[in-house]
Amino acid sequence: xxxHAPVSIIGATGALGFGLALxxxxxxxxxxxxxxxxxxxxxxxxxxAEAVPEGTFSGAENAEAAAQCDxxxxxxxxRNQSETLTxxxxxxxxxxxxxxxxxxxxxxxxxxxxxxxxxxxxSAAQQAAEMAPAGVRVVSALHTVSASLLSDLGHTLDEDVxxxxxxxxxxxxxxxLVERIDGLRGVHAGTLEMARIAESLTPLLISINVRHxxxxxxxxxxx
Amino acid sequence: xxxHAPVSIIGATGALGFGLALxxxxxxxxxxxxxxxxxxxxxxxxxxAEAVPEGTFSGAENAEAAAQCDxxxxxxxxRNQSETLTxxxxxxxxxxxxxxxxxxxxxxxxxxxxxxxxxxxxSAAQQAAEMAPAGVRVVSALHTVSASLLSDLGHTLDEDVxxxxxxxxxxxxxxxLVERIDGLRGVHAGTLEMARIAESLTPLLISINVRHxxxxxxxxxxx
Numbered sequence: 001x002x003x004h005a006p007v008s009i010i011g012a013t014g015a016l017g018f019g020l021a022l023x024x025x026x027x028x029x030x031x032x033x034x035x036x037x038x039x040x041x042x043x044x045x046x047x048x049a050e051a052v053p054e055g056t057f058s059g060a061e062n063a064e065a066a067a068q069c070d071x072x073x074x075x076x077x078x079r080n081q082s083e084t085l086t087x088x089x090x091x092x093x094x095x096x097x098x099x100x101x102x103x104x105x106x107x108x109x110x111x112x113x114x115x116x117x118x119x120x121x122x123s124a125a126q127q128a129a130e131m132a133p134a135g136v137r138v139v140s141a142l143h144t145v146s147a148s149l150l151s152d153l154g155h156t157l158d159e160d161v162x163x164x165x166x167x168x169x170x171x172x173x174x175x176x177l178v179e180r181i182d183g184l185r186g187v188h189a190g191t192l193e194m195a196r197i198a199e200s201l202t203p204l205l206i207s208i209n210v211r212h213x214x215x216x217x218x219x220x221x222x223x
Numbered sequence: 224x225x226x227h228a229p230v231s232i233i234g235a236t237g238a239l240g241f242g243l244a245l246x247x248x249x250x251x252x253x254x255x256x257x258x259x260x261x262x263x264x265x266x267x268x269x270x271x272a273e274a275v276p277e278g279t280f281s282g283a284e285n286a287e288a289a290a291q292c293d294x295x296x297x298x299x300x301x302r303n304q305s306e307t308l309t310x311x312x313x314x315x316x317x318x319x320x321x322x323x324x325x326x327x328x329x330x331x332x333x334x335x336x337x338x339x340x341x342x343x344x345x346s347a348a349q350q351a352a353e354m355a356p357a358g359v360r361v362v363s364a365l366h367t368v369s370a371s372l373l374s375d376l377g378h379t380l381d382e383d384v385x386x387x388x389x390x391x392x393x394x395x396x397x398x399x400l401v402e403r404i405d406g407l408r409g410v411h412a413g414t415l416e417m418a419r420i421a422e423s424l425t426p427l428l429i430s431i432n433v434r435h436x437x438x439x440x441x442x443x444x445x446x
Contacts, residue, residue, distance in 0.1 A: 114413060114417065115416075146445075149445075158444060159444045159445075162427075187431060187435075188431070188434045188435065189427060189430060189431055189434075190337060190427070190430030190431070190433075190434065191430075193338075194337065194426075194427060194430050196423075197423045197424070197426065197427040198427070200419075200420045200423055201420070203417075203420065204385075204412060204413070204417060204420040204421070205443075207412060207413030207414075207417050208410060208411070208412055208413070208443060208446075210413075211411045211412075211413065212410075212411065212445075212446050214445040214446060215445050216443050216444060216445045216446065217443070217444040217445055218441055218442065218443060218444065219441065219442040219443075219444055220428075220431060220439050220440070220441060220442075221381060221382040221439060221440040221441065221442055222369075222372075222382075222435075222437040222438050222439045222440055223431075223435050223437060223439065
């Protein structure tokens with residue numbers, strides 16, 4: 001039974017977005033699955049409902065999905081981030097919280113997944129903040145949780161999610177959302193400018209994965 | 224009883240270097256404590272021996288200390304890294320392993336400790352690799368362990384140390400050294416170019432410390 005306001009996930013037909021949709025759906029959060037193509041979004045919503053029968057899922061074209069919820073999670077590859085945000089300009093509105101999970105992997109320009117490319121604004125999240133309409137607040141999160149572990153509902157998660165944003169209140173919304181998912185803990189990691197470091201953990205974990213044949217995540221000790 | 228080859232710590236009168244000296248000394252690793260001033264080095268060696276009576280400590284001026292061991296750990300602030308390496312040019316020799324723990328915090332130029340400054344070579348460790356004499360291999364490590372927790376011998380450590388370096392063998396030497404210390408686990412994190420990411424964890428943890436009033440560290444999950 002849903003007991004939480006719905007959340008939109010833009011790019012939720014991708015691995016990270018879809019895994020997140022499954023986990024949130026299982027945690028009682030209704031999810032609007034966004035995709036560039038409304039048909040693909042509907043199809044993903046059907047697949048999600050099969051995997052999580054107790055969940056509430058619907059599908060919509062990205063801009064329509066973004067307009068439907070107060071919290072909008074952006075899980076597109078960096079290659080598509082700018083174009084996606086341009087397309088969302090008419091859909092996003094003042095008061096919404098945009099949770100950016102984008103990582104500027106050099107893979108976006110045919111480079112290595114263990115390298116980042118420099119984003120002029122400092123981080124993908126800061127680019128999102130610059131591109132979002134006035135009054136849309138941006139929080140950066142979800143860079144270190146493996147998409148495949150999220151999607152594998154048989155896997156017991158046990159790791160942290162770093163949350164960066166300029167307002168403690170906004171970060172707390174994301175911490176609370178993340179902590180709906182069993183085994184995830186949200187950690188206040190600082191202002192949005194710290195996102196460049198949080199984003200860089202993805203290539204670091206990819207490098208560790210290569211050497212240790214695993215899906216690594218992180219935990220902060222001492223909290 | 225020492226059962227390990229001695230290790231030199233350059234800048235071991237500083238908080239990180241001294242804490243590391245205490246922990247290694249307690250783990251049966253003889254430590255040569257280096258300082259710019261031989262008198263201060265001797266004094267620190269005396270303090271270390273008081274804190275860890277079973278340890279083996281000696282003091283020496285940095286260049287003398289660096290010449291004495293096959294493994295040399297560099298724990299000076301970034302502000303002094305370049306000058307220190309210049310001074311060590313005549314002391315370091317082919318075959319030695321230099322473990323660089325330097326973090327280019329913006330504090331080095333009166334900026335914030337939650338920010339980094341850009342190092343032309345990519346990271347402080349890569350600067351060290353460029354400055355070290357030919358045949359000295361560089362491994363980057365020890366950016367995320369709190370100096371004050373290291374020095375507090377009553378504190379039970381339980382965290383990871385990321386180790387970056389171009390040779391798996393060299394990284395393993397550092398992993399083994401780190402794992403002499405109870406509660407620390409060494410993790411192969413990739414080639415030396417990944418040090419820029421490992422180094423950036425220090426300002427991230429400082430940012431988390433400010434918000435959570437703690438001495439945070441990190442652990443990699445899934446290993």
